[in-house]
Amino acid sequence: MTNVLLSAKNLSHHYASQVGCIDINFDIYPGEVLGVVGESGSGKTTLLKNISGLLQPSSGSVKFDTRLDGLKDIYLLSEPERRLLMRTDWGIVFQNARDGLRMNVSAGANVGERLMAIGARNYGDIRNEATDWLQNVEIGLERIDHYPETFSGGMLQRLQIARNLVTKPRLVFMDEPTSGLDVSVQARLLDLIRGLVSQLGIACIIVSHDLGVMRLLSNRLIVMHQGRVVEQGLTDQVLDDPQHPYTQLLVSSILPV
Amino acid sequence: MTAISGEQKKSSRLKEKTLDGYNFAYLDDQTKRMIRRATLKAVAIPGYQVPFGSREMPLPFGWGTGGIQVTASIIGIDDTLKVIDQGADDTTNAVNIRRFFAKTAGVETTENTSDASIIQTRHRIPEAKLKSDQIIVYQVPIPEPLRWIEPREEETRKMHALTEYGVMHVGLYENIAHFGKVTTSYNYPVQVNDHYVMSPSPIPKFDNPKMDEMPALQLFGAGREKRIYAVPPYTKVKSLDFEDHPFEIESWSECCALCGSSSSFLDEVITDDKGSRMFVCSDSNFCANRRAKGHKGPGLPRKFEIKDIE
Amino acid sequence: MYVAVKGGDAAIENSQTLLAEERRGDRRVPELTLDQIKNQLSISVDRVMAEGSLYDRDLAALAIKQARGDIVEAIFLLRAYRTTLPRFGNTHPIDTAKMQIRRRISATFKDLPGGQILGPSFDYTHRLLDFSLVENSDSPVAEEASENILAEMPRVTELLDDEGLIEKEIDVNEQEPFDVTRNSLKFPASREARLQNLARGDEGFLLALAYSTQRGWGKTHPFAGEIRMGEVGVEIIPEELGFPIEVGEITVTECQMVNQFKGSATIPAQFTRGYGLTFGHNERKAMSMGILDRSLRSKELGEAINAPAQDEEFVLSHSCNVEASGFVQHLKLPHYVDFQSELVTVRALRKATTFSEKKEDSTGSKNVEGAE
Numbered sequence: 001m002t003n004v005l006l007s008a009k010n011l012s013h014h015y016a017s018q019v020g021c022i023d024i025n026f027d028i029y030p031g032e033v034l035g036v037v038g039e040s041g042s043g044k045t046t047l048l049k050n051i052s053g054l055l056q057p058s059s060g061s062v063k064f065d066t067r068l069d070g071l072k073d074i075y076l077l078s079e080p081e082r083r084l085l086m087r088t089d090w091g092i093v094f095q096n097a098r099d100g101l102r103m104n105v106s107a108g109a110n111v112g113e114r115l116m117a118i119g120a121r122n123y124g125d126i127r128n129e130a131t132d133w134l135q136n137v138e139i140g141l142e143r144i145d146h147y148p149e150t151f152s153g154g155m156l157q158r159l160q161i162a163r164n165l166v167t168k169p170r171l172v173f174m175d176e177p178t179s180g181l182d183v184s185v186q187a188r189l190l191d192l193i194r195g196l197v198s199q200l201g202i203a204c205i206i207v208s209h210d211l212g213v214m215r216l217l218s219n220r221l222i223v224m225h226q227g228r229v230v231e232q233g234l235t236d237q238v239l240d241d242p243q244h245p246y247t248q249l250l251v252s253s254i255l256p257v
Numbered sequence: 258m259t260a261i262s263g264e265q266k267k268s269s270r271l272k273e274k275t276l277d278g279y280n281f282a283y284l285d286d287q288t289k290r291m292i293r294r295a296t297l298k299a300v301a302i303p304g305y306q307v308p309f310g311s312r313e314m315p316l317p318f319g320w321g322t323g324g325i326q327v328t329a330s331i332i333g334i335d336d337t338l339k340v341i342d343q344g345a346d347d348t349t350n351a352v353n354i355r356r357f358f359a360k361t362a363g364v365e366t367t368e369n370t371s372d373a374s375i376i377q378t379r380h381r382i383p384e385a386k387l388k389s390d391q392i393i394v395y396q397v398p399i400p401e402p403l404r405w406i407e408p409r410e411e412e413t414r415k416m417h418a419l420t421e422y423g424v425m426h427v428g429l430y431e432n433i434a435h436f437g438k439v440t441t442s443y444n445y446p447v448q449v450n451d452h453y454v455m456s457p458s459p460i461p462k463f464d465n466p467k468m469d470e471m472p473a474l475q476l477f478g479a480g481r482e483k484r485i486y487a488v489p490p491y492t493k494v495k496s497l498d499f500e501d502h503p504f505e506i507e508s509w510s511e512c513c514a515l516c517g518s519s520s521s522f523l524d525e526v527i528t529d530d531k532g533s534r535m536f537v538c539s540d541s542n543f544c545a546n547r548r549a550k551g552h553k554g555p556g557l558p559r560k561f562e563i564k565d566i567e
Numbered sequence: 568m569y570v571a572v573k574g575g576d577a578a579i580e581n582s583q584t585l586l587a588e589e590r591r592g593d594r595r596v597p598e599l600t601l602d603q604i605k606n607q608l609s610i611s612v613d614r615v616m617a618e619g620s621l622y623d624r625d626l627a628a629l630a631i632k633q634a635r636g637d638i639v640e641a642i643f644l645l646r647a648y649r650t651t652l653p654r655f656g657n658t659h660p661i662d663t664a665k666m667q668i669r670r671r672i673s674a675t676f677k678d679l680p681g682g683q684i685l686g687p688s689f690d691y692t693h694r695l696l697d698f699s700l701v702e703n704s705d706s707p708v709a710e711e712a713s714e715n716i717l718a719e720m721p722r723v724t725e726l727l728d729d730e731g732l733i734e735k736e737i738d739v740n741e742q743e744p745f746d747v748t749r750n751s752l753k754f755p756a757s758r759e760a761r762l763q764n765l766a767r768g769d770e771g772f773l774l775a776l777a778y779s780t781q782r783g784w785g786k787t788h789p790f791a792g793e794i795r796m797g798e799v800g801v802e803i804i805p806e807e808l809g810f811p812i813e814v815g816e817i818t819v820t821e822c823q824m825v826n827q828f829k830g831s832a833t834i835p836a837q838f839t840r841g842y843g844l845t846f847g848h849n850e851r852k853a854m855s856m857g858i859l860d861r862s863l864r865s866k867e868l869g870e871a872i873n874a875p876a877q878d879e880e881f882v883l884s885h886s887c888n889v890e891a892s893g894f895v896q897h898l899k900l901p902h903y904v905d906f907q908s909e910l911v912t913v914r915a916l917r918k919a920t921t922f923s924e925k926k927e928d929s930t931g932s933k934n935v936e937g938a939e
Contacts, residue, residue: 015869080419102427106434109427116430117423123433123499145434279651288650291749308751313646318893320900343904350900352575380904398897409880411754436916442908461908481890483751507911525907539904 003065005030005171005203006051011060013046020046022227024060030170033197033204035218035235037211037250043227045175048207052173053086064171087117091164091172095179097156100163101148107134107159108144114167133162137192154185158192165196172197174206178213190216211251215239223247282329282362288312292330292485296476299487304449305417306400311483321354323478324377324396327485331392331476332358332375337365339373344381344522344539351379368542380443382464384521384543387473389490395458400479400486402446402456422454425497433502442507447494454497455486463506463522468494511536516547517554590635604628613818613847614638618888619645620748620767621652622817622846639769643889649748657743659802659811663821663844666797668716670848673723674791675825681720686796688850723793724823724840733825733838754880755866761883765859766844768886770852776876777855780862785874787861789841792825796848820845824857839868 004027013020021043028034038044049055051062056075063071067089074082086092094100101110111130112120120126127144134141137158148156157177164172177193178186194217197204206217214221214235221238223231223246231244242248280286288310295309314322332338338358342351346368354377355366367373370385379396387393403413406424416422425446432439445462449455457465458477468475468488475488488494496504512519514535521543523536538544591598605612605628615627619642627645634640670686673679685691727733747763756764765773780787798818802811824841841861843853865877875881885891 079415083419083421105427105431108434109430112430113423113427115423116426117421121426121500123430124501126430126499127434283651285651285653308753310749310751312650312748313643313889314650315647317643317896318890319895319897320893322893343901347575348901349575349579352579356576356579379900380902398894409754410884411880437919438916440912440916442912443905459905461904463908481894507908509911522904523907524903525910539907 002030003071004028005032005065006205007061007063007071008051009061009063011047011050011057011062013050013055013057019043019227021050021057021224024229026222026229026232028171028203028205030203031201032220033206033218035214035221036205036207036224037209037214037221038224039209039250041226042224044207044209044224046227047224048173048175048205051205052090052092053082054092087114088167089169089171091161091169093157093160093164093172093174093177095176097148097153097160100160101156103148106145106147107139107151110148110159111162111166114163118167129166130162133166134159136165136196137162138188152185153181154189157181157189161193161196165200165202168200169202171203171205174204174208176208176210177206178208178210186213193217211239223250279361281334282332282358283314284312284326284329288326289330292326295485296327296330296487299476299485300474300489302453303488303492304453304455304486306455306479306484306486308483309485311480314480315357316353318481319398321350321377321379321396322480323482323485324379324394324480325354325357325478326480327394327476327478328358328375328377329362331394332362332364334362334364336374337367337372339367339370339376339542340378341376341381341383341540341542342379344383344524345541347541369546370540370542380459380461381522381539382460382467384538384540385546386467387471389472391473393471393473393475395460395475395477397456397458397477397479397484398481399444400456400477400482400484402454417453420452422448425454426499429497429499429502433499439498439502439504445496445504447496449488449494450492451495455488457494461507461522462496462504465494465496465504466506470494509536512554513538513544513547514554514556516544516552518544518547518552590633599632601625601628601632604631610848611636611638611641613845613849614770614852615641615645617846617849617852618642618767618769619649621645621649639888639892643892646889656803658814659804661799661801661817661819663795663799663819664719664722666720666795666799666819666821668720668795669797671720671793671795671797672791673793675723675793676726679721679723679726681717684716687848720795722823724825727792727825727838731837734840736840736842752883754883756879756883758860758864761863761879762842762844762856762860764883764886765856768856769888769891770849770855772886772888772891773855773859774851776862776882777858779874780858780876785862785865785872785877786827787824787839787841787858788827789824789858789861790826791854792823794820794822794850794853796820796850818847820847820849820853822850822853822857824854824861826861839864 007027008024011024012022024047026034036044036047046055050057053074061073062075064074064085065071066085074085077085092100102113108127108130111133112126115126115129130144131141134144139155139158139162143151148159151159178189181189190213196202204217206213208214218235221232221235222229223238223244225246231238231242231247238247239251242251291310295307299305299307311323311326314325316322316325328338338355340346340351340355342348345351358364359366370376370383373391375392375394376383377394377396382393401410401413402425403416406428407413407416429439432441441462443461444456444459445465446454447457447465447468457468470491470493471488472490474490477486479485498504509523511523513521513523515537518538522539524539525534525536527534605624608631611631612624612627615630615638616622616624619627619630626648627641630641630644631638634644668684670688671681671684673683724733728735744759745757747760747767752760752764779785796818798816800813801815801817802813804811822843824843826839826841839861841857841859843856843860845852845856859876859882862876863879863882865872866879872878
């Protein structure tokens with residue numbers, strides 16, 4: 001019986017005049033991909049920030065199975081511990097790649113940074129790893145010294161993924177990873193993510209409004225509406241046989257790909 | 258820090274030479290005490306930037322007020338002060354600061370490195386090896402080595418506290434990726450006592466190795482940025498590098514035209530408008546001492562004569 | 568050329584003599600007196616006191632004379648002098664409610680208790696060069712009004728406060744306020760540290776940033792609730808006496824900005840505030856300060872931060888013109904050693920490229936330990 005990797009309990013967050021999310025509960029296990037789907041304003045972005053350590057929730061807890069000390073509430077960790085966690089065992093792929101990359105250093109440096117942050121001190125080795133990872137995410141090796149400014153949207157996302165995966169994190173959060181990309185680019189990116197996730201056994205929490213993305217990537221699905229979870233279960237079950245009226249509405253309104 | 262002597266001779270020199278109406282070395286005692294406390298804290302935490310209530314001084318911010326405040330707080334009537342800028346005792350900044358202390362403290366000044374008990378410097382370490390009874394005070398423009406990567410002080414403070422220095426190596430990586438080598442040539446970051454990453458001030462990287470295990474106390478003052486930091490005597494100071502791209506210093510194929518030294522930092526002097534150039538020691542005192550011992554360099558380009566070398 | 572490097576002492580002395588000569592100018596022209604500067608260039612004196620952080624009209628006038636009219640240089644002189652002054656203690660906070668008003672206006676109400684007192688201001692003039700001032704002529708003497716100004720002029724903010732329309736300004740700090748002249752600023756900064764920093768800040772910088780908020784770089788919708796200028800008493804409480812005594816009187820300009828309203832789940836909508844205060848008569852500075860004070864509260868009020876005028880570290884780190892001037896101008900100091908290092912590096916890189924072998928470096932970089 002494997003341990004739960006991340007567990008959210010009674011999670012709620014209020015902003016000054018409005019509610020972000022209310023009373024969220026879920027668990028995620030190693031190697032699982034969990035999708036969080038909802039329209040804009042559903043609270044899914046707030047939830048993502050709460051569970052990824054970026055925003056302390058108003059109430060409830062977020063526990064993570066740390067390598068050394070087992071299940072711990074991430075907001076009770078000291079800031080150094082939390083920051084280290086976020087740099088090694090976790091990855092965050094932002095919707096806007098510019099938020100997750102250093103735009104003024106080369107692709108190779110972007111990928112190598114996490115290694116350097118944990119003490120890698122051999123230039124040759126770092127460069128080799130960066131090379132490997134660029135290959136893994138299908139970015140041409142001739143781009144290793146180029147600046148992200150010169151990359152297309154799809155390439156930026158792939159670079160972001162490489163930058164996060166280089167320390168072999170056990171959990172990766174993704175916020176609308178394919179938004180703003182062309183359909184064909186999206187498809188390629190989704191294929192890549194699916195491949196890497198299964199190959200490396202990474203657990204993933206993906207937030208998106210796009211049911212097609214969820215169908216392809218996630219094992220389980222959480223549906224959010226007005227800050228609450230209205231339905232959760234296996235992706236195929238939820239999408240093929242939605243129970244809640246909101247989920248039914250959502251499913252019926254997507255255009256078939 | 259030397260005691261103020263009660264001897265008649267010294268106190269009369271004090272009265273004669275110091276500026277009327279001002280305290281010894283300009284700063285009032287409370288300010289000196291505040292600065293000394295910050296300095297002691299800095300010495301106790303090698304490489305850590307200690308904030309202090311920097312005062313406006315009669316020289317502008319950016320012109321050495323940090324160094325001046327540190328020196329003013331540790332100098333006593335028995336001290337002998339040397340002030341250099343770019344290695345020379347006679348550049349305008351060095352002259353100005355030396356005159357300031359002569360006016361406000363009446364202390365002995367010297368150009369000879371080994372005779373000084375306190376050396377205030379802008380951007381160079383003297384070539385002569387410093388001793389354990391000496392203090393070197395560096396003038397620092399930007400004390401924060403992470404400033405170019407992260408402009409926010411709120412964030413850099415955290416990075417130091419958590420020793421999040423990976424990003425410094427990202428800078429070095431970039432250099433090597435684009436130029437084949439690290440191109441930072443001055444203000445080359447160092448790690449002190451295997452802990453804090455520190456800016457050595459804009460000394461040429463040539464001088465970095467001198468800081469490692471130096472017998473003298475090294476104090477750093479940044480007046481405008483309001484920080485003091487320190488490297489205690491015999492402390493490890495390592496320039497950041499990669500295992501397979503180790504730290505290297507500059508070298509010249511020429512030697513000093515005046516004294517023949519091939520191991521000191523050389524200034525390039527353009528001698529005519531056809532591009533003739535010669536190289537001379539940046540450390541003017543080092544060069545003069547070598548010449549006094551009889552060393553000679555190849556001399557100036559033939560067209561010119563040496564007018565006055567003391 | 569080697570001679571030029573020696574003789575720095577003499578060169579400096581000569582430069583100083585030359586400077587003194589240029590300061591004096593044509594000796595057939597009468598020398599400026601401090602009285603002339605204090606009286607007829609009083610706005611300059613006010614600015615030097617404000618940014619010099621020292622209220623002394625004579626010293627400010629002297630600084631202006633010595634600085635040949637360079638106001639930023641004069642501010643520097645006054646600050647450097649301030650460093651040498653012993654501190655006897657803190658005064659009681661000045662009470663601008665008890666100000667002897669010489670000017671008091673509000674843009675938020677057409678008329679209000681106490682009236683709109685125009686006072687001496689450029690606001691109502693036409694900016695036409697007045698050639699009658701070329702030759703010293705008799706300037707008109709103002710006629711005294713028939714009625715007195717109210718002794719205690721009510722505040723506009725209090726009028727709004729009575730209705731609960733404006734947020735309350737509450738003093739939360741019981742202890743001694745943070746002193747930016749004695750301690751280095753840390754971020755996030757307390758409001759008192761922020762206000763001190765802005766009060767000492769360069770007028771031009773504050774003005775430009777305040778202007779930027781009005782053009783869309785962050786916005787605070789400011790209204791000039793009240794601007795008042797006049798004299799206030801300065802009191803200290805000597806330990807031996809135990810009660811306050813007035814030790815002097817200073818002129819200050821105070822600006823209360825009334826800004827867009829804000830509400831939350833628990834507090835109904837209210838106007839928010841920005842505060843500006845300067846020594847002497849300087850409305851431009853006090854207003855800019857009021858706008859920036861509010862703009863820098865964005866984080867506290869939960870507003871999105873995306874403009875320079877909302878960025879606390881950016882604004883407060885660069886507001887001091889003594890620091891800024893020093894550092895910008897320090898580039899005139901010799902940098903030839905640093906430059907030499909760069910020359911060595913660039914030459915080495917160029918040589919490497921010529922041989923088109925990226926890794927080999929034939930000009931040689933050796934690991935040399937120490938010096939002879």
